[in-house]
Amino acid sequence: MPVPGPGYSITVRLEAPPSASAAGDLTSAVGRVGGVITAFDVVESHTDRIVVDITCNALSANHAKDITGALGALPGVRVRKVSDRTFLVHLGGKIEVTSKVALRNRDDLSRAYTPGVARICQAIAENPDDARRLTVKRNTVAVVTDGSAVLGLGNIGPAAALPVMEGKAALFKKFAGVDAWPVCLDTQDTEEIIRAVELIAPVYGGINLEDIAAPRCFEIEARLREKLDIPVFHDDQHGTAIVVIAALRNALRVVGKKMQDCRIVVCGTGAAGSAIIRLLLQKNPADVIAVDIDGVVHTGRDNLDDNLRWVAEHTNAEGRTGTLHEAMVGADVFIGVSAPNLIGAEQVASMAADPIVFALANPDPEIDPMEAQRHAAVVATGRSDFPNQINNVLAFPGVFRGLLDAHAHTITDAMLVAAANAIADVVDGERLNASFIVPSVFDAAVAPAVAEAVRRAAVGEG
């Protein structure tokens, strides 16, 4: 059951009569239609009226309108203005460039810019590796999208994707001190995207691909990894996979099972599911059964594309066929990165003892987590209003911090596994339980631990 949250928070400025009951009438009106008041400020007071700012959380944009309507319908109340606080946060964008050097006088200018800067340019021309020492390349990542698979919104294009990419850049800075910049490309052509990223690569120490639809994202990442001498990481794939593997490692600790003994059903073989399967296989589970919209993936299925063929050839040791529900019977773990409401409590009940259910489809999971909890020993979702949120923020800032610190030229599965282990290990035995298998996204220990693990793995391979 969703609850009013800060994603739909409004401030209503209104005029009300100066009576003793005014405040009570206003707050009761909001409460009656289900709004949650977070602030009540009298901003002006006169003999005949008060002007009040009421800030409250709503469920949706329409619910916010209902709340405003309920206030405006009170006798003597006039709504002056409604501000959507989420829109206010976005006015003019969420990030900016600031100078690290003082530019106070001609001397400063001569060093930071011409003529002094010319010697730096010459040094880099003579030794291109110096770009990592003497320019922003050392600490800068491009957040590249074509706007084709943005959040749960689908193909909304590059301009509409920009607020998400800005948010990503802000998270990079906040959690790992990485300077990331949005690069929203006005093309959804695979060759053009690859060429565009290749052309901008000199500026960056890494490329974070974001919200690019499957299967295009697989080819774009693979080809860029071949062409570029900086790491290329598609967060929707590998960021998700890292956090899922970390969470699973801890969930297995909770139920006292070993990965090598587990049969794992992964529902969804798109961007997230394929990467999860690839990383899971690094951990040698007893078997992985992949399922997509056409049922269990097996080598005998028609029309397998390159991605599905790879999945079919590396999973499903017993050559199973059939439906998702059939695949779940006797399985130890269910990982859903697919679509809403695909399974019910009876499917969870059909799994092995102490089943683990990660229902990650967003915003509505494969199973209502409350339903899953009836039979599952551990439940995780992608949502912030339930325990055990699988959130990529646990991974990507630290991953890039480690890659940049190591001056890495590539990224490997060993580095992804190192990142997953580091996230899992932040939850020590004292805190680990069925409702706490991943650390909080605000746990300051996470990004440094991930960065150090990735840096070590990168230096070890360098």
Ligand SMILES: NC(=O)c1ccc[n+]([C@@H]2O[C@H](COP(=O)([O-])OP(=O)(O)OC[C@H]3O[C@@H](n4cnc5c(N)ncnc54)[C@H](O)[C@@H]3O)[C@@H](O)[C@H]2O)c1
């Ligand atoms: N941190 C997280 O919680 C997290 C991270 C990544 C993705 N997700 C969620 O996972 C879902 C998939 O993301 P994606 O980027 O991989 O999408 P995608 O479009 O690349 O892949 C979707 C996959 O789901 C399968 N699918 C769709 N309907 C199905 C059905 N009825 N039965 C079985 N399989 C079905 C498709 O065949 C496909 O393999 C989305 O809801 C996304 O929000 C959550």
